[in-house]
Structures are given as structure tokens and as C-alpha cells.
Amino acid sequence: MEQSSSSSSSLHVRFNDGNDDQAVYNDTTFSTTINNQVSFNANDKITNTTTTTTTSRSNILSSIGPKFFQNKLNQWIQSNPAAEAKKLNPPKQMFAATATNLIFAYGRGKKARNALNDITIKVPISHRYAILGPSGCGKTTLVHSLVGLLKPKSGYVKVFGEIPGSTRSLVPGPGIGYMPQEIGLFExxxxxxxxxxxxxxxxxxxxxxxxxxxxxxxxxxxxxxxxxxxxxxxxxxxxxxxxxxxxxxPPLLVLDEPTVGIDPVLRQSIWSHLRSLSSQEGITVIITTHYIDEAQYASTVAFMRHGTLLEEGNPQKLIQRFRLDNLEQVFLALCHNVNATRGGGKNHYVDNVASLERKQYGNNHCISEKPLLLTVNHHKQFDEESKTGTEELDDEGQGSSSLSPFSTITNKSQRQSNEQTQSQSNKCEPEDNSRHTPVPPHVVAQPQRMLMKRNKILDHFARSSALLTKNFIRMWRNLPVMLFASLIPVLQCTLFFLCLGRDPFDIAVTYYNGELDPLLNPMPKTNSPYSLQVLQSIDNHSIHLMPVASVEQGFQSVRSGQAKAFLRFGPNFTRASFEKAIDYMSMDNETVAESFVDLYLDMSSQFHAMKIKEKIFEAYHLFSRNLLAENGYNPDVADSPIRIPPPLMGNQDPTVTEFMAPAFIMSLSFYASIATASLTLVLERKDGLLQRSLVSGVYPNEYILSHVITQTVVVIFQIILVLLMAFFIFHIPNRGPVFWISVLIVMQGVAGMAYGIMISAIAKEENFTLAACMGSMFPQFLLSGVVWPVDTMPQFLIYVSTIVSQAKAIDAVRHMLYRGWDPFNHWDVAIGFIVSASWTVVFLFIATILFNINK
Known part of the structure; x- marks a missing residue:
């Protein structure tokens, strides 16, 4: 039996038979138990707890060690008088994290695939617990279950005795420190x-x-x-x-493959830091890795394969128990054992395990000649190994209590015997001189103390303000990119006003004048035939007239695409037009036919054809008025009998731009926000920033709200620039309340942002995000009446358009701009605000649910 001392008020004794005895002084209590049968108390008597008889203490002490231990125990009792007052039972084993019968599956129905198969683990406080396994074995899924990111299909997880996400749990939150497999940092x-x-x-x-x-x-x-x-x-x-x-x-540190892809020197440095954290600060460390050589630095290692926990225990004890050279051989043997058991060949494997290992590693390995049957019920064995108090296993597999100031007291001869056994049967054991330093009780983190400091309102405010600060700092650091993104709507709006709704000019039109030869006789400016007066009345800015020598040549110019129309005058156009103006009642059919002008159009270009018709009709109307005036008649006779007074609403001559401008600005605000919001969140999720924030205690609604506020600032800036340009540069008419027009456009931007956030809750890659944005843009663009009125659609599409997020809002903006309506007195305007707000709430609600599901 051995002993050692330190400044702490506790005593740890280990007997030759391996059973432990602890004497613990915790404020006012002291007791010790030998073999769970005999208790020391402050009265220097020994009470047998089974038979309730009293025995001389010297009889027990004479069988367990030298007199030095008795003196040390008496000194400890005398230095702690409060130990005479009360008795304390040995402390139970405490675990930082436990998972019991954990099952988790990806997919649904027949496509479901189990990532975790009935996993049960126990992570003692202040231990370094390594989860070892190949890629795809379920390590990350298990870690995500422990930190509260995933909800298991069955089984449960507890961290410091509480289920993650429950009211009293500090996980997710300050009870845990999480380092994702990705870097998870803001560049x-x-x-x-x-x-x-x-x-x-x-x-x-x-x-x-x-x-x-x-x-x-x-x-x-x-x-x-x-x-x-x-x-x-x-x-x-x-x-x-x-x-x-x-x-x-944090009292618990969870690291998901922190050493993947880095050099061995840095890997060794990280493990050195982890040893310091667990030994000096009492932090429990859970780490996943697929490097077997790293596992020797852990207090406990758990082997995983195909979502199943093969074995767990102290690395050196596992090597000793399986009589192998290193952890790589242990893991290989475990994998072969599982494969043989799945294939129904368990007995065959037990008979041949020694030969299998010799074949794999050669004859110079440390393996017992006796066939080894690997234990399946490893949790019971692991509990027995670590059931004594909060015992910590050091890197060499020996015990050291985290509550004791004394090192483990062991019989010297027994230890020498163990060393001889290890030197003979474990020659290839890696040497590790770093021993776990016992952690005093007051150093070990106490999650319940942190729980007392929690205040929900202050916590929400702190997290939200931190997220907002983060977002604005990232915007400021990417100021050129943000300015470019803010100016894109302005650039697009400028292109819209410059390119859409304008009249074409220099449209090529050929003509044939049968009254004279246009190639030989130049066009006279006065006293010319009426055909030439009609040609002179045509707007030469819009129409570019080109004479041809024959009718057939005029037809060919249109068919070949050289001209958009062909105009033909008959040989008696002047005489027939004069008679039509002076005495149209006495005209015969032949004269009436000669008074017409034939216009042959290229209707493959409908827009140009309509513009040509408009300009030719205007020219002929002007010619008719001049003709009547020259002959002393009232020129109004040439006008249409239907008069069109000044409009009651809108402009006298509205343009296509005025119709499309409100819809385009609304759509621009909506879709620009989709791309910005969705890509930002997808990239944060892809880089591990979202998961890290959620494990830190951030709620999905806080995360979403922070981005909504940030993006709203960007949307407001964009809308101000667009409206200033539309009203003051391109002079879009406005008769309504500018404030409510601006509010509705901003609401559409927020609705688009909410839609983008919803997409990002589904998408995991940027490509899917962009495809979803583009795929949803054009149907909504058409159904919202941006380029064509909604009431021209089939009836069932009209019903669909009423629930599209933009249709009613676009109509509301048009009513405010051109009719001067407001949302308080006109339902057609108010419904635009209601629909925009409703869709925003719906999108954010769905996004919150999806973020909770797809953490």
C-alpha cells in the first residue's frame, strides 16, 4: 500500500485487492469505506455495515498496511475537527455527458439509413474522451446529438444530468464549448x-x-x-x-475532428493544450478523430464503426486487456470481430483470432496465445473500471482521483509485479510520461452555478446584439461589395428607364408613288401632288422613307427584311382625294378606290408594325385637316366623331414605362433581397458558423431576426436611391403619399428577404440557392402583372395571382402613384400592405421551423 499527500482535505487509499477506499472532507463531513463493508468514523472505531458489529481498528489496519498510514489518517482527522460531526457516503461516479440507446437515422421510409445504432456512452467529468472511427462512421452525428443540434430517433442524451434543450439545461448555451469540423470563424x-x-x-x-x-x-x-x-x-x-x-x-468542450488535415507538430500541440485544460481547469473534453495515434493521449477512447460503438475504455487498459501491441491492433481486432459476428462466424473468429493477428502484424507482436473473445457488454465493464468516485484515468491507464490530494496508494510489490507483466506482455506499448494531474474539487466547473446567473431577457438581448454587431462589422469590412450590391438595383433601374417604353426611330419604310417617277423627279416642296404632301407629313424621326421603282421591288424589300413596311400611292391619288374632300357624296367606286393609300406591314415585328401604323395614320390625319383648311372647310370634319377629353386619372399620353415602372421597382426590391439574404445564410451554414452559433445558445429566431434587421437597412438604402432616381431624374409621375409608397416597397424587400431566408433554410449549396431564386422569379414575375395586366390571364390564373406576394402590392403602388390613393381610405391599397406583411410572416415562420429541423 502506498500513499502521498497534498494540501487538499481528502485522502485516497488503494488496497492490494484493487478495491478503493476514499476519505473525503467536504466542508463539514468525513468518512471512509473499505470494500463497501467497513466504515471508519471519527470515534476511531470500525463498524461493519453488514453485521453492525464493532471491531478493533488495529485488526483491519494490520492487514492493509504499515503504521504510517494510521498516523497519516489520525493527523488528517485531527486537522479537520468537523469530521467528527457527520458521516458522508462515498461519492457516486459523475458524468459530464451520457448517451443511452441512441439511434439516429437520415432519410425517411425505405430510404432511411441509420447513422447511430443503439449507442450508449458515458463521459466522466474532467476526462478526455476520444471518439475514434473512420469517416462516415457516425462520429459527427453523435457529437451533434450531444450538443443538441440533432434529436435522436430513439434514446436520449444528457449533459450534466439534463437533456440538451430542456429548461434547466445549459446545452446549447454556456454549458458547452463547441469547435466544429470546419474552422467556423469569420474571415x-x-x-x-x-x-x-x-x-x-x-x-x-x-x-x-x-x-x-x-x-x-x-x-x-x-x-x-x-x-x-x-x-x-x-x-x-x-x-x-x-x-x-x-x-x-465551459465545463464541457466538444471538438469535432480538430486535427484533420494539419501537420503532426500542430496536432501534438493541440493535444498538449487539451491535457492542460482537463488537468488544470477540470474541463471535460470530447473529441472526435480518425487518427488512431491520437487516441493514446485520451483518458478514454471509444471505437466506432458503421454507427455502432465497438468498445470504450482507457487506451492502455484496452491494450492490456486484449493483449495486443497498440490501439490500431485493438481496433482491427474489434472490426474483425464485428464482421465475423454479423456473418454468423463468431466461433470461427474466436478460434483463429491469434493467427489472424500474426498474419496481419507478423510474429513480433504482443498477443496472448489464448484465443481472445472480445466483450460485447463493454459498458458494464467500463462502469466497473470507473465506479470509484470521480476517478480519473491517466495516460498510462492508472487511476488518480480528481478529488484527492494524495496519489494512489498501491502495494509496492504488487506494482512491481504489474511492471514485470507489462514489460513481458506489452513491450510495444507507446511510452507516455505525461500523467494526469489531479484536479481539486473547487476547480472543476459547476454548471449549476452558471444556471443561477441566467436571465432570459438579458440573454436574448446579449445574443441579439452580438449577432447584429457581427453582421454590421461584416458589412463594413466588405464595404465595396455591399456598395456594389446596393448600387445594382440603381443600375438595373437606370437600364429599365433608358431601354424600355421608348418609341423606336429610323424605322425603314419603302414607298412607291404612282403619280410621278420618284427616281427622276425630286420631291417638290410646294404645289406638290397630294401623295407627296402625305409623305411630307410623316414623322421623319420615327420613319425613314425609301423610294422604290416598282411595286414588286417594294414587296421584295419587306420580304428580305430591308424594310418594315411598304407604302403604295395610286396614279390618281391627288384627284381622288380632292373629290373625296369636296364632294364625297357623288364619288363612284373607282374614284373611292384611287383615294386609298395601301400600307403593307411586316407583322413578324408587331411592335414596329404598330408604331408604323400609328405614324402613318397621324400623317394622313394631318394631311386631311390641311386639305380641308386650304379649301375653306372646317378642318375638324377630318377628326374622329369620338372625342377624348383630358383624362380624369393619369396622364393624357401615358407611356408603357409608366405602367411598368412601379411593378419593376417592386420586383427589383423583392428579388435583390432574395439573393442577398439566401446566399449570406447558406455561406454561413456551409462554413459552420450557423451551427456554432446555435450550439452557443443562439435561437433560430434570434439568428433570423438579426439578419432581417441587417438586410432591412440595406433594402431601405437601395429603395431610397431607386426612388430618388425615378422621381427626379426620369420624372415618373406621382400623385400619392411618398411615405406610404416607400413603406410598401420596403415591405416587399423584406418579404423577398424572408423568402431568401426560407430558401437558405432548405438549401445547403449556393447552386441550389441560385436555382431556387431563378426558378421562382419568372413565374411570380409573370403572375404579378409586371409586364401585362393580370385581368388578361385565364380565370384560374387570376385567382392564383391574387395570392402571389407581389400582385396586390404592385396594384397598390400604381393606385397610390397615379390615383393619389392612400391605404386608410381605399381597400385596394390596404390589401397590398396586408398581403406583403402576411407573406413575410409566413416565410419567416417556415424558415424558423426549417432551421430547427435542419440544424
């Missing part, structure tokens, strides 16, 4: 800003955050705190990511 931030962001999420005071930054920079050997994350090396980014998980001193 635009400095090291200081990164740690301040995570510190504010946990509502830490600024002075505390500064102290932690100073400590972590020194502890993790980080560069200066004003260095940008984007300018750090890969290894430095990993350490900054670890610092972000440690900034609030």
Missing part, C-alpha cells in the same frame, strides 16, 4: 473581435472577455489580437477556433 474579424463576439453571446462582461483573450492568446500561443483571421495560417485558425470555444470557460 473578416480580428482575433480580438472573434473572441469578443463569442464572449458576448454568453453575456460575459467586457473586462472578463479581455482577461480571457489575454490568457488564451498566451495559452494557445496565438498571434497578436489585432491580426485578421483571413491572414492567419491554417494551424493558427484552428487554435483561434479552439480559443472561441474556450472563451467562456
Amino acid at each position: 473578416e474579424f480580428t482575433i480580438k473581435e472573434t473572441l469578443f463576439f463569442f464572449g458576448r453571446l454568453y453575456r460575459l462582461p467586457s473586462d472578463t472577455i479581455r482577461d480571457r483573450i489575454t490568457f488564451l492568446i498566451s495559452f494557445l500561443e496565438l498571434p497578436e489580437q489585432d491580426r485578421f483571421v483571413a491572414k492567419l495560417s491554417g494551424g493558427q485558425k484552428r487554435r483561434v477556433s479552439l480559443a472561441a470555444a474556450l472563451v467562456h470557460k
Whole structure:
């Protein structure tokens, strides 16, 4: 039996038979139990708890060790008089995290695939617990279940005795520090800003955050705190990511493959930091890895394959128990055993395991000649190995209590015997001289103390303000990109006003004048035939007239695409037109026919054909009025009998631009917000930033709200620029309330942003996001009446358009701009506000649900 002492008020004894005895002084209590049968008390008597008889203490002490132990025990009792007052039972094993019968499946129905198959693990406090397995074995899924990102299909998870996400649980939240497999950092931030962001999420005071930054920079050997994350090396980014998980001193640290893809030197450095955290600060560490050589640094290692937990235990004890050389051989043997059991060949494997290992590793390996049957019920065995108090297993597989000031007291001869056994049967065991330093009880993190400091309102405010600050800092650091994104709507709107709704000009039109030869006789300016007066009345800015020598040549010019129309005058056009103006009642049919002008159009270009017709009709109307006036008649006789007074609403000569402009501005606001919001959130999720925020205690609605506020600021800036340009540069008429017009356009931008957030809750890649935006844009663009009135559609599409998020809002803006209506006195305007707000709420509600499901 051995003993050692320290300054703490506790005593730990180990007997030759391996059973442990603990004497614990906790404020006012003291007791010790030997073999769960005999108890020491302050009266120096030994009470047999089974037979309730009293025995001389010397009889027991003479069988367990030298007199030195008795003196040490008496000194400890005398130095703690309160130990005479009460008796304390041995403490139970405490676990930082447990998973019981955990099953999780991806997919549904026949396509469902189990990622976790009945997983049960127990992670003792202050241990370093490594989950070892190949890629795709379920390590990340198990970690996500532990941190509260995934809800298991069956079974349950507890962290510090509480189910993650429950009312009293600190997970997700300050009870855990999480480092995702990705770097999970903001490239635009400095090291200081990164740690301040995570510190504010946990509502830490600024002075505390500064102290932690100073400590972590020194502890993790980080560069200066004003260095940008984007300018750090890969290894430095990993350490900054670890610092972000440690900034609030969590009692549990979960690292998802932190050493993947980095050099061995940095890997060794990270494990050195982890050993310091567990031994000096009492932090429990759960780490996933697929590097077998790393697992030897853990207090406990759990082997996983195909979603199943094969074995768990102390690395050195596993090597000793399976009589193998290293963990790689242990893992290989476990995998072969599982494969043989699945194939129904378990007995065959048991008979041939020794030969299998010799074949794999050669004859110079440390394996027992006796066939080894790997235990299936490993959890019971693991519980027995760690059932004594909060015993911590060091890197060499020996026990050391985290509650004891004394090292384990072992019989010297027994230890020598163990060393001889290890030297003979475990020659290939890796040497590791780093032993786990016992952690005093007051150092071990206490989650319940953190629970007492929680305030829901202040927590929500702290997280929301931290997220908003983060968003605005990222915008400021990407100011050129944000300005470009803000100016895109302005550029698009400028192109719209410059390119759409304008009249064409220089439209090629050929003509043949049968009254004279146009190639030989130039066009006279006075006393000319009426055909030439009609040609002179045509707007030469819009129509470019080109004479031809024959009718057939005029037809060919249109068929070949050289002209958009062909105009033909008859040889007696002047005489027939005069008689038609003076005495149309006495005209015969032949004269009437000669008074017409034939216009042959190219209707393959309908827009040009309509414009040509409009200009020719205007020219002929002008010619008719001049003809009547020249002959002393009232020119109004040439006008249409239907008079059109000034309009009651709108302009006298509205343009297509005026019809499309409100709809285009609304659509621009909607779709520009979709792309910005969806891509921002998809990239944050892809980089692991979303998951890290959620594990830090951020609620999905807080995360969404922060982006809504940030993007709304951008939308308002964009809308102000667009409206200023539309009203003051391109002079779009406005007769309504500018404030409510602006509010409705901003609401459409927010609705588009909410739609983008909903897309990002579904999408995992940028390509899907862009495809979803483009695929939904054109149907809604057409159904909303942007380019063509809604009431021209089939009846069933009219019903569909009424529920589309933009249709009613576009009509409302048109009513306010051109009719001067307001939302308080006109239902057609109010419904636009209601539909916009309703769709925003619907999109955000669906996005919140999807974010909760697809964490």
C-alpha cells in the first residue's frame, strides 16, 4: 500500500485487492469505506455495515498496511475537527455527458439509413474522451446529438444530468464549448473581435472577455489580437477556433475532428493544450478523430464503426486487456470481430483470432496465445473500471482521483509485479510520461452555478446584439461589395428607364408613288401632288422613307427584311382625294378606290408594325385637316366623331414605362433581397458558423431576426436611391403619399428577404440557392402583372395571382402613384400592405421551423 499527500482535505487509499477506499472532507463531513463493508468514523472505531458489529481498528489496519498510514489518517482527522460531526457516503461516479440507446437515422421510409445504432456512452467529468472511427462512421452525428443540434430517433442524451434543450439545461448555451469540423470563424474579424463576439453571446462582461483573450492568446500561443483571421495560417485558425470555444470557460468542450488535415507538430500541440485544460481547469473534453495515434493521449477512447460503438475504455487498459501491441491492433481486432459476428462466424473468429493477428502484424507482436473473445457488454465493464468516485484515468491507464490530494496508494510489490507483466506482455506499448494531474474539487466547473446567473431577457438581448454587431462589422469590412450590391438595383433601374417604353426611330419604310417617277423627279416642296404632301407629313424621326421603282421591288424589300413596311400611292391619288374632300357624296367606286393609300406591314415585328401604323395614320390625319383648311372647310370634319377629353386619372399620353415602372421597382426590391439574404445564410451554414452559433445558445429566431434587421437597412438604402432616381431624374409621375409608397416597397424587400431566408433554410449549396431564386422569379414575375395586366390571364390564373406576394402590392403602388390613393381610405391599397406583411410572416415562420429541423 502506498500513499502521498497534498494540501487538499481528502485522502485516497488503494488496497492490494484493487478495491478503493476514499476519505473525503467536504466542508463539514468525513468518512471512509473499505470494500463497501467497513466504515471508519471519527470515534476511531470500525463498524461493519453488514453485521453492525464493532471491531478493533488495529485488526483491519494490520492487514492493509504499515503504521504510517494510521498516523497519516489520525493527523488528517485531527486537522479537520468537523469530521467528527457527520458521516458522508462515498461519492457516486459523475458524468459530464451520457448517451443511452441512441439511434439516429437520415432519410425517411425505405430510404432511411441509420447513422447511430443503439449507442450508449458515458463521459466522466474532467476526462478526455476520444471518439475514434473512420469517416462516415457516425462520429459527427453523435457529437451533434450531444450538443443538441440533432434529436435522436430513439434514446436520449444528457449533459450534466439534463437533456440538451430542456429548461434547466445549459446545452446549447454556456454549458458547452463547441469547435466544429470546419474552422467556423469569420474571415473578416480580428482575433480580438472573434473572441469578443463569442464572449458576448454568453453575456460575459467586457473586462472578463479581455482577461480571457489575454490568457488564451498566451495559452494557445496565438498571434497578436489585432491580426485578421483571413491572414492567419491554417494551424493558427484552428487554435483561434479552439480559443472561441474556450472563451467562456465551459465545463464541457466538444471538438469535432480538430486535427484533420494539419501537420503532426500542430496536432501534438493541440493535444498538449487539451491535457492542460482537463488537468488544470477540470474541463471535460470530447473529441472526435480518425487518427488512431491520437487516441493514446485520451483518458478514454471509444471505437466506432458503421454507427455502432465497438468498445470504450482507457487506451492502455484496452491494450492490456486484449493483449495486443497498440490501439490500431485493438481496433482491427474489434472490426474483425464485428464482421465475423454479423456473418454468423463468431466461433470461427474466436478460434483463429491469434493467427489472424500474426498474419496481419507478423510474429513480433504482443498477443496472448489464448484465443481472445472480445466483450460485447463493454459498458458494464467500463462502469466497473470507473465506479470509484470521480476517478480519473491517466495516460498510462492508472487511476488518480480528481478529488484527492494524495496519489494512489498501491502495494509496492504488487506494482512491481504489474511492471514485470507489462514489460513481458506489452513491450510495444507507446511510452507516455505525461500523467494526469489531479484536479481539486473547487476547480472543476459547476454548471449549476452558471444556471443561477441566467436571465432570459438579458440573454436574448446579449445574443441579439452580438449577432447584429457581427453582421454590421461584416458589412463594413466588405464595404465595396455591399456598395456594389446596393448600387445594382440603381443600375438595373437606370437600364429599365433608358431601354424600355421608348418609341423606336429610323424605322425603314419603302414607298412607291404612282403619280410621278420618284427616281427622276425630286420631291417638290410646294404645289406638290397630294401623295407627296402625305409623305411630307410623316414623322421623319420615327420613319425613314425609301423610294422604290416598282411595286414588286417594294414587296421584295419587306420580304428580305430591308424594310418594315411598304407604302403604295395610286396614279390618281391627288384627284381622288380632292373629290373625296369636296364632294364625297357623288364619288363612284373607282374614284373611292384611287383615294386609298395601301400600307403593307411586316407583322413578324408587331411592335414596329404598330408604331408604323400609328405614324402613318397621324400623317394622313394631318394631311386631311390641311386639305380641308386650304379649301375653306372646317378642318375638324377630318377628326374622329369620338372625342377624348383630358383624362380624369393619369396622364393624357401615358407611356408603357409608366405602367411598368412601379411593378419593376417592386420586383427589383423583392428579388435583390432574395439573393442577398439566401446566399449570406447558406455561406454561413456551409462554413459552420450557423451551427456554432446555435450550439452557443443562439435561437433560430434570434439568428433570423438579426439578419432581417441587417438586410432591412440595406433594402431601405437601395429603395431610397431607386426612388430618388425615378422621381427626379426620369420624372415618373406621382400623385400619392411618398411615405406610404416607400413603406410598401420596403415591405416587399423584406418579404423577398424572408423568402431568401426560407430558401437558405432548405438549401445547403449556393447552386441550389441560385436555382431556387431563378426558378421562382419568372413565374411570380409573370403572375404579378409586371409586364401585362393580370385581368388578361385565364380565370384560374387570376385567382392564383391574387395570392402571389407581389400582385396586390404592385396594384397598390400604381393606385397610390397615379390615383393619389392612400391605404386608410381605399381597400385596394390596404390589401397590398396586408398581403406583403402576411407573406413575410409566413416565410419567416417556415424558415424558423426549417432551421430547427435542419440544424
